Every structure is written in C-alpha cells, then in structure tokens.
Amino acid sequence: xxxxxxxxxxxxxxxxxxxxxxxxxxxxxxxxxxxxxxxxxxxxxxxxxxxxxxxxxxxxxxxxxxxxxxxxxxxxxxxxxxxxxxxxxxxxxxxxxxxxxxxxxxxxxxx
Amino acid sequence: xxxxxxxxxxxxxxxxxxxxxxxxxxxxxxxxxxxxxxxxxxxxxxxxxxxxxxxxxxxxxxxxxxxxxxxxxxxxxxxxxxxxxxxxxxxxxxxxxxxxxxxxxxxxxxxxxxx
Numbered sequence: 621x622x623x624x625x626x627x628x629x630x631x632x633x634x635x636x637x638x639x640x641x642x643x644x645x646x647x648x649x650x651x652x653x654x655x656x657x658x659x660x661x662x663x664x665x666x667x668x669x670x671x672x673x674x675x676x677x678x679x680x681x682x683x684x685x686x687x688x689x690x691x692x693x694x695x696x697x698x699x700x701x702x703x704x705x706x707x708x709x710x711x712x713x714x715x716x717x718x719x720x721x722x723x724x725x726x727x728x729x730x731x
Numbered sequence: 732x733x734x735x736x737x738x739x740x741x742x743x744x745x746x747x748x749x750x751x752x753x754x755x756x757x758x759x760x761x762x763x764x765x766x767x768x769x770x771x772x773x774x775x776x777x778x779x780x781x782x783x784x785x786x787x788x789x790x791x792x793x794x795x796x797x798x799x800x801x802x803x804x805x806x807x808x809x810x811x812x813x814x815x816x817x818x819x820x821x822x823x824x825x826x827x828x829x830x831x832x833x834x835x836x837x838x839x840x841x842x843x844x845x846x
Contacts, residue, residue, distance in 0.1 A: 663837035718787050721774040
C-alpha cells in the first residue's frame with residue numbers, strides 16, 4: 621500500500637463548478653498537510669498548508685483534514701479555466717523535509 | 732524576494748555520461764531538497780541538505796549524489812546516466828531547521844533527457 625493515495629483523474633468540470641480533490645494516507649505520524657498546484661511544464665506551487673485536523677480557507681480554496689479517517693480534501697469553489705492544472709497532496713510528518721506526494725489529480729476546467 | 736532558481740532548465744545527455752544540476756534557494760532558506768518527477772513514479776524524494784549536511788536520503792542508487800555550499804546553493808550529480816534517469820528534477824527550499832512546519836517552495840525544474 622502506498623503511503624499516499626490520490627486518484628490521478630483526469631477530472632473535467634465546467635467553469636463555475638465546485639471541485640473536490642481527495643487523498644488518503646496511511647502514516648499516522650503525518651501532522652502537516654500541503655496541497656501543491658502544478659501547471660504543465662512548471663514546478664509545483666504551494667497552494668495550501670494545514671496543520672492537524674480541521675479546515676482552512678483561502679479565497680476560493682478550502683483544505684480539509686480528517687486525521688481520524690486519514691483523509692485530505694481540497695475544495696475549489698467557482699472553478700475557473702485558470703485552475704486547470706495537476707493538484708498534488710503532500711502530507712508531512714515534520715521530519716527533515718521529506719514530502720511524500722500523491723500521484724496528483726489532473727483537473728481540466730472548461731469554459 | 733526571488734524564488735528558487737534552477738540551472739540549466741533543459742539538458743540532453745547520452746547514456747553513461749554524468750550530469751550536474753544547480754539550485755539556488757530563496758534568500759534566507761537554509762534547507763534544500765531534491766525530487767525526481769516522472770510520469771510513471773510521480774514526485775519522489777532524492778535527498779535534503781541543511782547547512783551543508785545531508786540530513787535525509789530517498790531510495791535512489793548511489794549514482795545520485797548532492798552537496799550544499801556555505802551560501803545554501805546546492806548541486807546534484809548523476810553519474811553513469813541511464814535511460815530511466817530521464818525526468819524533471821526539482822529543487823525545493825525551505826527555512827525549516829528540521830523541527831517545524833517545512834513549507835517547501837519549488838523551482839521550475841531541470842528537464843533531463845537521456846538518449
């Protein structure tokens with residue numbers, strides 16, 4: 621079993637839709653949870669960063685962590701074509717900077 | 732503040748050659764990590780350096796090595812290149828000293844093609 625599981629998609633939605641991206645993980649030591657966005661042929665860009673369980677909102681983006689079920693979610697409201705990218709979850713135990721990435725979900729938002 | 736920079740951006744090599752990639756972290760960041768990204772394996776951790784010391788290493792063969800300089804700039808080297816080494820090599824920097832939050836900021840990557 622992989623430490624982090626993420627459906628690679630692709631996920632195709634119309635502009636304005638609410639998007640839900642999810643990951644599951646197996647390591648209880650993970651305390652920090654990051655979401656990265658990666659556009660084609662670019663490096664990953666840090667999108668959201670949460671600690672422990674709970675929700676965090678930043679504009680149209682909401683990150684949700686449920687440590688009891690080891691489930692991570694990223695919601696995108698009012699999705700835009702510019703949101704078309706690959707979204708990677710990366711839980712982290714707080715050790716020496718070793719991020720474990722999910723496979724990434726490819727999202728396409730069409731006008 | 733300038734972001735993470737990586738050079739070169741693109742590289743073509745042949746099997747058996749060696750290659751050196753360079754990374755300059757965000758000013759003030761002392762930790763530099765390297766990752767390999769391929770379509771089949773995704774993003775995989777190579778190693779992490781802090782204050783010129785390697786603190787963590789992923790499951791890659793000894794052909795992959797790295798170092799960090801006193802100004803926090805880092806290089807990674809791959810010797811005896813194989814076709815399977817073709818990938819996007821990403822560098823990430825963070826302020827983290829190993830005890831905390833570790834938000835990492837990535838550079839644009841070096842795309843390596845081995846023929």
